[in-house]
Amino acid sequence: MNKKHIQDLLDKYFEGETSLREEKELRNFFRKTALLPEEWQSYKQMFALFEAEGLKTMPVKENVKRKKNIFWLVVTGVSIAASVLILLTIFLPPTKTQLEPLAIATKHLDTFYTKKDQTRKTETAKPAKSEPKKTEKKTNVPIRTILGDDNSTILAGSNDTKQKDASINSTIDDALAPLDKMNDVRNAMDKFKYFDLMNKYLPDQDISSLIQNN
Amino acid sequence: MEIWHKSFRDKLYRLALRLLNSNDEASDVAQEVWTRLWQKRADLPKLNNAESFAFTMTRNLCLDVLKSSRMKNERLDAFHENTLAGSQVDSIEKNEKLALIHRAINNLPEQQKIVMQLRDIEGYELSEIAQTLNLTQNNTKVILCRARQNVRETILNFERHEQETYSGFTR
Numbered sequence: 001m002n003k004k005h006i007q008d009l010l011d012k013y014f015e016g017e018t019s020l021r022e023e024k025e026l027r028n029f030f031r032k033t034a035l036l037p038e039e040w041q042s043y044k045q046m047f048a049l050f051e052a053e054g055l056k057t058m059p060v061k062e063n064v065k066r067k068k069n070i071f072w073l074v075v076t077g078v079s080i081a082a083s084v085l086i087l088l089t090i091f092l093p094p095t096k097t098q099l100e101p102l103a104i105a106t107k108h109l110d111t112f113y114t115k116k117d118q119t120r121k122t123e124t125a126k127p128a129k130s131e132p133k134k135t136e137k138k139t140n141v142p143i144r145t146i147l148g149d150d151n152s153t154i155l156a157g158s159n160d161t162k163q164k165d166a167s168i169n170s171t172i173d174d175a176l177a178p179l180d181k182m183n184d185v186r187n188a189m190d191k192f193k194y195f196d197l198m199n200k201y202l203p204d205q206d207i208s209s210l211i212q213n214n
Numbered sequence: 215m216e217i218w219h220k221s222f223r224d225k226l227y228r229l230a231l232r233l234l235n236s237n238d239e240a241s242d243v244a245q246e247v248w249t250r251l252w253q254k255r256a257d258l259p260k261l262n263n264a265e266s267f268a269f270t271m272t273r274n275l276c277l278d279v280l281k282s283s284r285m286k287n288e289r290l291d292a293f294h295e296n297t298l299a300g301s302q303v304d305s306i307e308k309n310e311k312l313a314l315i316h317r318a319i320n321n322l323p324e325q326q327k328i329v330m331q332l333r334d335i336e337g338y339e340l341s342e343i344a345q346t347l348n349l350t351q352n353n354t355k356v357i358l359c360r361a362r363q364n365v366r367e368t369i370l371n372f373e374r375h376e377q378e379t380y381s382g383f384t385r
Contacts, residue, residue: 014366016359020337042369046315054335058227058241 003037010043027051105185112182119171217264223248225336226272232331233276235320243275265338266345273328273346311372318368319361326361333358 009026012018018026030036030044031051216222226247230240251258251268258264319330325347332338332346344354 014359014362016355016362020339023334023337042311042315042373045309045312046365046369049312049315049319050334053228053331054337056228056231057224058244059237 006040010040101185105182108182108185115171115174119168119174217251217258217268222265222268226268228335229269229272229328229331230276232320232327233273233324234279239279243272243279246275247271263342263345266342269328269332269346270348277324311369314372315365315369318365322361322364325357326364329354329357330361330365334362 006026006029009018009022013023013026027047027050030040030047033044036044223244227240227244230243231237234240234243247268250271251264258267261267319327322330328347329343332343333340340351340354340358343358344351347354347357349357
């Protein structure tokens with residue numbers, strides 16, 4: 001492509017005689033050629049401007065709205081997700097792993113209470129046969145000790161109470177054995193923050209009253 | 215049909231933008247032309263050139279907009295030519311000569327603007343442009359020739375002025 005050819009094309013162009021193909025040729029030449037004579041520099045920019053103007057697209061008005069919509073959608077979505085998460089953590093039943101210490105605790109408590117029941121049964125079953133005796137003793141023992149008239153009955157009574165004490169002590173030991181474990185469980189449960197559940201299953205009163213009863 | 219393609223609506227928009235110098239107004243016009251075409255879609259096959267018809271519609275709507283804005287405020291036109299054209303140029307490039315060429319095109323008479331837009335920017339044949347403007351092909355060529363020479367004149371004047379000021383500095 002020599003300079004004369006381009007000059008001819010330019011002359012034709014400004015007379016309005018060029019075809020679309022020739023105009024495209026001019027445009028390509030000015031786009032691709034970096035070093036141009038001084039008088040053609042402006043034409044390079046003119047053709048570049050034509051091309052740039054032809055690339056303008058209609059701004060979509062909905063675009064702005066859509067962007068806003070997307071923003072608010074994200075915000076509402078995140079807030080809804082957060083609130084759902086909060087509600088779930090509050091109201092959803094705890095998971096298996098979270099309930100593990102509780103399960104251990106109830107297991108210990110079960111053994112604890114069954115032992116307690118057994119001791120009660122043995123307590124209630126044994127005196128049931130000799131209930132009249134027991135009541136006699138209970139009423140009589142202090143009187144006899146005070147009076148000190150019947151040694152045999154005192155001995156028999158002391159024997160009986162010794163035996164009874166031994167059996168009760170053993171049952172108390174049995175009953176208190178899980179308490180150490182229960183303390184461990186309680187410590188474990190402190191970490192899991194299920195205070196209400198813990199209080200339900202490990203009531204201090206019950207244990208103290210149990211010990212008092214025994 | 216090609217006229218339903220988005221790129222054609224952009225062509226309508228660009229023509230409206232050339233005549234109105236306002237993004238919002240040009241978008242409104244292009245949208246309006248598009249909806250009117252859609253309403254008349256049953257009749258479109260009867261036309262021998264739907265694109266020319268669409269351009270004619272765009273031009274007429276733009277002239278209506280310009281007329282009503284002139285009625286409202288005579289200064290609005292000057293405002294369009296100076297402020298808005300300038301701001302548009304800024305968005306293209308901060309190039310003095312490019313801005314000058316841009317302003318030269320925008321300051322052309324309406325018909326020359328339309329012909330130059332459709333020929334040099336959109337690349338339509340003279341016969342199609344003639345149909346749009348309801349002119350003969352020869353008339354259209356004359357208008358195109360004048361438009362191009364006007365732009366060249368502006369560039370040459372600017373360069374002459376630039377040289378004078380430069381030589382003035384050297385003295």
